[in-house]
Amino acid sequence: xxxxxxxxxxxxxxxxxxxxxxxxxxxxxxxxxxxxxxxxxxxxxxxxxxxxxxxxxxxxxxxxxxxxxxxxxxxxxxxxxxxxxxxxxxxxxxxxxxxxxxxxxxxxxxxxxxxxxxxxxxxxxxxxxxxxxxxxxxxxxxxxxxxxxxxxxxxxxxxxxxxxxxxxxxxxxxxxxxxxxxxxxxxxxxxxxxxxxxxxxxxxxxxxxxxxxxxxxxxxxxxxxxxxxxxxxxxxxxxxxxxxxxxxxxxxxxxxxxxxxxxxxxxxxxxxxxxxxxxxxxxxxxxxxxxxxxxxxxxxxxxxxxxxxxxxxxxxxxxxxxxxxxxxxxxxxxxxxxxxxxxxxxxxxxxxxxxxxxxxxxxxxxxxxxxxxxxxxxxxxxxxxxxxxxxxxxxxxxxxxxxxxxxxxxxxxxxxxxxxxxxxxxxxxxxxxxxxxxxxxxxxxxxxxxxxxxxxxxxxxxxxxxxxxxxxxxxxx
Amino acid sequence: xxxxxxxxxxxxxxxxxxxxxxxxxxxxxxxxxxxxxxxxxxxxxxxxxxxxxxxxxxxxxxxxxxxxxxxxxxxxxxxxxxxxxxxxxxxxxxxxxxxxxxxxxxxxxx
Numbered sequence: 001x002x003x004x005x006x007x008x009x010x011x012x013x014x015x016x017x018x019x020x021x022x023x024x025x026x027x028x029x030x031x032x033x034x035x036x037x038x039x040x041x042x043x044x045x046x047x048x049x050x051x052x053x054x055x056x057x058x059x060x061x062x063x064x065x066x067x068x069x070x071x072x073x074x075x076x077x078x079x080x081x082x083x084x085x086x087x088x089x090x091x092x093x094x095x096x097x098x099x100x101x102x103x104x105x106x107x108x109x110x111x112x113x114x115x116x117x118x119x120x121x122x123x124x125x126x127x128x129x130x131x132x133x134x135x136x137x138x139x140x141x142x143x144x145x146x147x148x149x150x151x152x153x154x155x156x157x158x159x160x161x162x163x164x165x166x167x168x169x170x171x172x173x174x175x176x177x178x179x180x181x182x183x184x185x186x187x188x189x190x191x192x193x194x195x196x197x198x199x200x201x202x203x204x205x206x207x208x209x210x211x212x213x214x215x216x217x218x219x220x221x222x223x224x225x226x227x228x229x230x231x232x233x234x235x236x237x238x239x240x241x242x243x244x245x246x247x248x249x250x251x252x253x254x255x256x257x258x259x260x261x262x263x264x265x266x267x268x269x270x271x272x273x274x275x276x277x278x279x280x281x282x283x284x285x286x287x288x289x290x291x292x293x294x295x296x297x298x299x300x301x302x303x304x305x306x307x308x309x310x311x312x313x314x315x316x317x318x319x320x321x322x323x324x325x326x327x328x329x330x331x332x333x334x335x336x337x338x339x340x341x342x343x344x345x346x347x348x349x350x351x352x353x354x355x356x357x358x359x360x361x362x363x364x365x366x367x368x369x370x371x372x373x374x375x376x377x378x379x380x381x382x383x384x385x386x387x388x389x390x391x392x393x394x395x396x397x398x399x400x401x402x403x404x405x406x407x408x409x410x411x412x413x414x415x416x417x418x419x420x421x422x423x424x425x426x427x428x429x430x431x432x433x434x435x436x437x438x439x440x441x442x443x444x445x446x447x448x449x450x451x452x453x454x455x456x457x458x459x460x461x462x463x464x465x466x467x468x469x470x471x472x473x474x475x476x477x
Numbered sequence: 478x479x480x481x482x483x484x485x486x487x488x489x490x491x492x493x494x495x496x497x498x499x500x501x502x503x504x505x506x507x508x509x510x511x512x513x514x515x516x517x518x519x520x521x522x523x524x525x526x527x528x529x530x531x532x533x534x535x536x537x538x539x540x541x542x543x544x545x546x547x548x549x550x551x552x553x554x555x556x557x558x559x560x561x562x563x564x565x566x567x568x569x570x571x572x573x574x575x576x577x578x579x580x581x582x583x584x585x586x587x
Contacts, residue, residue: 014526015478030516031497037509038501044562047512051555054519058551061522068529069537076524076541080548087549088556096561100511103554107517110546113539114523120539121530132480230510237517241487247523248478254490259517261494266501266510365506372564381504 011065015248022060023251029053030255034262057251093370094330097363101155101229104236108147111239112206115141118246119202128195136245138187141202142209143239147232149213154229157222164222172219173283179212216282223404223418224281226363227270231278234263270359276421303439306457308466311398311433312473314457315341318395320351322387324424325371327361328401328436329463335374337467338400342376344474354380355387355397355424357405388425397429399450401436401463407448417446432456435466508561515554521547 012019030053036046061067091099118137122129156162169175186205190197220228237259244252271278315321323342329335342352354376360367368381391397399406402424409416410423426432432455439458441447450456459466501509524547528540 031493034494034509034513034516035497037512038498038505040502040505040565043505043508043565044559047508047555047558047562050512050516054516054551054555057519057522058525061525064526064529066529067525069531069540072528072531072537072541073525073544076528076544077548080521080545081552083545084549084552084554085556088553088560091557093561093564096507096511096557099553099557100507100514103511103518103550103557104514106546107514107520107550110518110520110524110543110550113543113546114520114527117527117531117536117539117543120536121527121532124532233510233514233517237513240517240520240523241490243520243523245483245487247526248483249522249526250478250483250486252519252522253483253486255516255519257487257490258494258497259513261491262498262513263510265495265498266506266513269501269506363507363510365502365504365508368504369507369561369564 011067012060012063014064014066019060019064020250022056023249023254026053026057026060026251027254027258029056030258034258057255060251093373094333095159096366096369097226097229097361098155098158100233100363101151101158104229104233105148105151105155108144108151108232108236108239111140111144111236111243112148112209113144114243115144115246116202116206119197119199123197123199129197131191131194133246134191134194134197136242138190138202138205140239140242140246141206142183142187143235143242145206145209146213146216147236147239149210150217150232151229151236153214153217154225154232157217158225162218164225166219166221168219169215172215176212176215179208179215183208183212220281224276226359227267227276227278227281229363230263230267230270231282234260234267237261237263301452303452304454304457306433306459308459308461308469309473311435311457311459311466312470312477314396314431314433315345315350315398315470316348316474316477318345318350320353320394320396321345322353322355322391322394322397322426322429324355324357324397324399324402324406324426325360325367326357326400326402326405328403330361330366330370330401332401332463332465334400334463334467335370335376337464337471339371339374339376340471341467341474342380344471348474352380353382353387355384355426356381357384357402357424358422360402360405384422384424388428391425391428394429396431396433397426399426399432399434399436400467403436403441403448404446406450407446408453409446409449412449426450427453427455430455433459435459435461435463437462504565508558511554511558511561515551515558518547518550518552518554521551523547 029049033046033050036042115137157164183205186201190201237256241253241256244256345352356367406424406426408427410418410421439451521544524543531537531540
């Protein structure tokens with residue numbers, strides 16, 4: 001271990017004992033950090049531990065022999081840190097899913113750029129590039145590029161920069177298949193000519209992968225976006241691992257692989273929560289036709305609409321109330337106003353619970369974060385399986401800005417695009433109040449039968465304004 | 478490192494990843510996803526390495542952007558996760574609302 005002893009005085013040898021030992025420390029901290037991240041009391045600490053692991057990995061790399069061009073390194077680190085800090089401080093809690101998509105995208109972009117740089121470097125050496133280096137580089141380039149562009153499209157959809165509806169190009173599947181075959185063929189060509197690979201072909205591969213990333217995510221409806229982001233997160237992890245193979249860097253291999261496998265589990269959990277398979281999400285456009293078909297009929301169907309005062313009376317004289325929050329609550333920043341309503345009701349002895357659908361908001365756990373921000377006690381947040389059996393004993397269910405996760409069509413209509421998705425069974429409650437701006441369909445782009453049921457009252461308003469008004473009315477009763 | 482050493486490490490890491498995150502409460506899915514997202518920002522190491530052997534203008538630019546992208550991924554990812562988890566730790570404050578009183582009927586107040 002001579003390297004370790006002379007650590008402060010000289011640079012570390014890449015792949016040497018000291019560097020490897022430090023990388024082992026680093027990825028051990030990642031594993032401990034992820035492990036702690038799975039439990040509520042240790043999660044914050046886990047995140048810090050992982051961040052320390054990252055600091056160790058970065059410092060170790062900066063000490064490696066052969067690291068140079070310090071001006072550029074400082075420039076890159078400076079720009080990246082500034083953007084990362086500013087974006088993280090400014091982002092609203094409601095915009096978290098987009099933010100994760102964006103961070104995931106830049107990670108994928110970095111992998112693709114590193115792969116490109118590796119290829120250029122290999123070509124400039126003028127020697128045969130060994131396949132155990134070239135194949136990971138190709139893999140990293142393709143997946144990194146797909147991930148970068150796919151994540152950007154996911155970001156744009158969640159940020160409403162492009163329509164959240166599924167956007168399909170005619171012959172979509174054929175185009176995707178052709179692109180994929182083309183990419184594989186071009187990769188094989190480069191691998192066969194590994195003594196003198198063409199940089200032009202590699203750039204063409206990156207562009208084709210970029211197109212593929214766009215085309216795969218564009219046709220996916222907004223409701224499936226969490227699954228897609230999670231899948232792309234796992235992909236970026238795998239591409240980082242591939243870059244690790246190419247660069248012979250054990251920290252990259254372990255950390256990237258950890259993200260790849262844990263991300264895969266998370267993706268499957270999310271898909272299961274929505275009763276969709278991952279392949280279904282990727283290859284079946286969601287809610288396109290039914291949304292168009294139901295759109296015309298929507299106007300005609302009778303519904304009951306009420307004002308804040310009536311809603312306040314219904315709530316104040318109930319014994320038990322269940323609040324079903326959805327993304328609309330988040331958008332309207334209504335979590336604090338809803339908490340006021342709950343406080344007023346509790347003053348009057350009404351039992352208040354919150355029913356949290358696994359995919360409420362736009363990501364699993366998103367709603368819990370928002371309600372925690374409003375100081376809603378943890379015990380009142382009830383999971384779907386837990387609250388559904390109690391629904392029939394509930395006097396009033398208040399749906400605030402939630403839509404698809406309450407749609408009874410998921411249970412009753414086998415032809416519905418969301419058929420089989422587990423829902424919060426609000427229609428079992430004695431009365432339902434839906435606070436919503438209009439009857440327009442939700443994120444999945446399909447009509448909600450709940451709005452037209454006899455025990456449902458619609459309160460058309462902005463969630464925050466309506467909740468404040470209801471809270472004021474209750475306090476005056 | 479030989480290819481098969483690397484593949485061994487890879488396969489073991491796959492299983493560690495599976496084991497370490499199974500059984501996560503829904504509440505923590507978003508923060509955990511954000512945290513793992515920050516961890517794959519480790520690709521910035523690759524950026525640091527390739528800038529070292531960059532030898533023309535294009536490679537300088539590619540490498541610098543790769544470092545910047547990776548750094549955004551790391552710094553932003555960990556900070557945003559910390560902010561999200563900070564929301565949960567506030568819960569330890571005692572709740573200001575009075576406990577619910579089962580059976581009490583609000584009607585007599587009006």
